[in-house]
Amino acid sequence: MTSPTLTVAASTHGATKIYGKDDSVVYALNDVSVDFYSGQFTAIMGPSGSGKSTLMHCIAGLDELTEGSAIIDGEDLSKMSDKNLTELRREKIGFIFQSFNLVPTLTADENIRLPLLLGNKKGNEEWIQRVIDTVHLQDRLTHRPSELSGGQQQRVAVARALASEPRIILADEPTGNLDSTTGGEILSFMRMAVDQLDQTIVMVTHDPVAAAYADRIVFLADGKVVSEMLEPTAEKVLDRMKSLGN
């Protein structure tokens, strides 16, 4: 997969995030420089407290770096105002969270189109239909989240992340709240989005099975990138995790 034609969708340079002051400083991220490539499915793994969620939040512009920079599509997030960051999230980033992904008062269809609606944009209708077809939601569009199963809700979240044709999709433990069958289904959709719809996905997970769906895994420990793996399998990941744990 790693070929010279790869372009960088998002990256960090010397990303450092410090919590606390003076004696009790904690380095959530310690000089992390990493590139995420277009058209790839990247997983970020690491034990709790390794800084994987912080890294993702900083790439998303939801959190600020103490030092260093996070860049999406050539734009340095640290130099942007709250309004610009909001617009960036709306237009260039798709989000999939672990739970509570949907606005309870809106229908599935409205939830899928939410970033476009917020930006007062029509979007690419052909693309949106294709996304909806891909995640098999045609007959659920008028339902409210409370009328959908957990798996269906997450599929709506995936469709929403795709709907605005973002530069990058950030997923934070997207299958954490699902049983393994439904979780596998969601991961297959994400895989399909990369392979068939040419999307870029960065996913934070601690589940080796989920990580095995990725093209590439970045391992974090104590706020640092400690290793990488290409073309992972669940067994390989498990082994690497064990070695990191030691």
Add this chain to the structure above:
Amino acid sequence: MFRIALKSILGRKARLVLTSLAVILGTAFLSGTSIFSATLDRTFNNLFQDVFANIDGYVRSTEVVEGDFGLIERQRIPAETVQKVLAVPGVADAVPDIQAFARIVGKDGKPIGAEGAGPPTFGSVAVEFKGALWTIAEGKFPSGPKEVALDESSAEKAGYVVGDTVKVIAQAGSREFTLVGIASYGDVRSPGGATFALFDVPTAAEFLGKPGFVDAILVVGDGTRTDEALANEIDKIFDPSAKVETLTGAEITKETQDDIGEALSFFSIFLSIFSVIALGVGSFVIYNVFSISAAQRQRENALLRALGASRSQITRSMLIESVVVGLFGSIAGFIGGIGISKLLGVALPALGFDLPSGGLVVTQSAVITTIFVGLLVTVLSAILPARRAGKVPPLAAMRATALETTGKGTKQLLIGLGFIAVGIAIVGAVIGGADNNYLGLGIVGVFVGTIVIGPNVARPVALFLGRPAAALRGVTGTMARQNAARNPKRTSRTSSPVLIGVALVTAVSALAASINGQISDIFTEQFKGDYAISVSAQGFGGLSPSLANDIGKIDGVKNATGIGTALAKIDNKGRTLTVISPDTIEGNYDIGLINASYSSLDKDGIFISRSLAERDNLSVGSVITVVLGDAVPRDLTVRALYEHDDLAGNRVISRETFAGTTVSSFDFGIYINLEDGAENTAVRAALQKAVDDYGQGKLLSRDEYIDEQAGQVNQLLGLIYGLLFLSVIIAIVGIIITLLLSVFERQRELGLLRAVGMTRKQVRTTVRWESVITSLLGAVTGIILGIGLGWVIVFALRDQGLSSFQIPIGTTIFIMVMSFFVGLIAAIYPAWRATKVDILSALNTN
């Protein structure tokens, strides 16, 4: 459990403050008005104590004629009585007192003081005397027919200084005097904002009333005996048939204090009605806050239940919280009340009521009442939510969502519809002929029912009202609309204060509009002249009868007739009679005489209305004994019956009946007919000049006069605006509290929205529109209810002559616009809070 309750309160200070806010609002009005009333009472008591300090005796007539609306006219006593009193052993000095209607005309030619609605305007006596009520602050006491003294406040208001020429209007007409003195009453510049023109005794007797008579005699003793003994001594010189009594200084002080106390109690009843409304509406807010907080703590409570807390422990813990909130809120409300009473103390003088100086009187009972009532209302409002909190199943701790149950509420719907049905049935029965007294019951039934079914109708109505928002504002509007509808119970409870306020305002203005229309119809039918001079003196004073005579002499005027009132006692009941001039009223004003002409009304005659004739079995030729203000019984013969009793009342007499007696009578209107072919503009100018020279009254064309009379109902508007203001404030506070709690509750949702690209501005828009929809929900329901209520009231008053119901379209539109802004204003802070939600922590809360 008590510790847990306390910790729970302290852990959520914001909620404590929010809940208390509702309590504070209600109790602040309560304590503010009661402190203010007590203060007013005390200062007026001190004032009269002061003013009457040197008076040892007070001689006056025992004969009183009481009219409608608490008007009284005490018979006067002959002026020579003063000499008799002076001769009584133990009397050091005695001077007559006269107090009657008089108005001071300002430099701009207009009488000073508020027309009609303001404090009374008096003419009285000021003389050098040990027991004088008035002291001269500047200049000297007036003496002779050309001199006047004014109370300090009036002189200042009109810009008069000693040496100026001042025009004063009284029963005898209008005259110019030289200002020789500025007087003060006790330590105030004018008592209660009333205006006073002061004269020496002969001038007052002649100009203000009937010469040869005085209202009372002020007596100072020589110190040889007690006031009681002195009063007895004076009483001895009067034959019982003279109907004269002597009060001691203490008695007249007490009586005056009681009189003013009664007048003030009316005022404080009015104020307490407002505070009861404030408290009642505030209790909705309190109830709402406790309900929401119970819902938000559902998981916490479920956890406590799972860990072994009993239902009653959960309920009790919440009630303990309500006691703390109630105490905290009431005490804060009491302190706020002190502020409100100070505000009233500043606002009233600004409106023309000069209040005596004096510190605030904070009675113990005001403190206890405020705290007790505040506590009671808070705990009562918390009982239902607390019981509901106790009913939470321990299993709820395991559930993900902690939203309020939004069950169908079929039972509630049925109960509510039951209330409405019973209410309507009662109203229907009254319309069908049952007693009017049941109307209140029916109205309460409909109100309670509407509030009970509130949650059931809130959702569809909010969705309907939210349509424009969704259409205009896209997805933010859609979310606002859905947010307003997502928790119908909460939305309906939040809009209840708006509902109640709007319903009251709409009902009162519907009543006003209906009265307005009615009066307009009546005047159009009965007033036949071309011009009218109106004066809004309500039962006290008016235009001098001499004015109509002067106007009648103007070239081009065919006739000018004055219509006035007189108090009388008939069968020992106080009545207000209409006084006309039979020779000039013909063709000018029509009371609907039945087969008779005005000329048949002579000195010994009376006209009565057909309805009175039917009720009392009277007919032409019957004799009625009438006692006018001079206490002399007169046998008047019914000369004719008439149809229109809505303005003229039931009895009409001629001015001639009491000519040359001490009966005082003023005209409330002068009606003018022009000669055929008279040049309108020239005559109008001449009329205007006559009115200007007189110094009081407004010259109006027929149409203008009709509009003005109908418009007088708009004084009801003061009440409307008071109600509106009060309900607006409470409604805003209620909406703010609910929105804030909703914002706290929807943190995760807000975090998600912000994460996927909602800007802060869009967050604000969403909250704002939700608020507007909630407010409009209350307004729409309130208007419907208010129009119904207004119709019912107008119907109930059909015997008082109200026959046509009118919807106050202007007010209705105003209320809708207003409630839109209420929504906007209430949303400001919650919307700001919503934008401050931290995305990361919102997303991470589980």
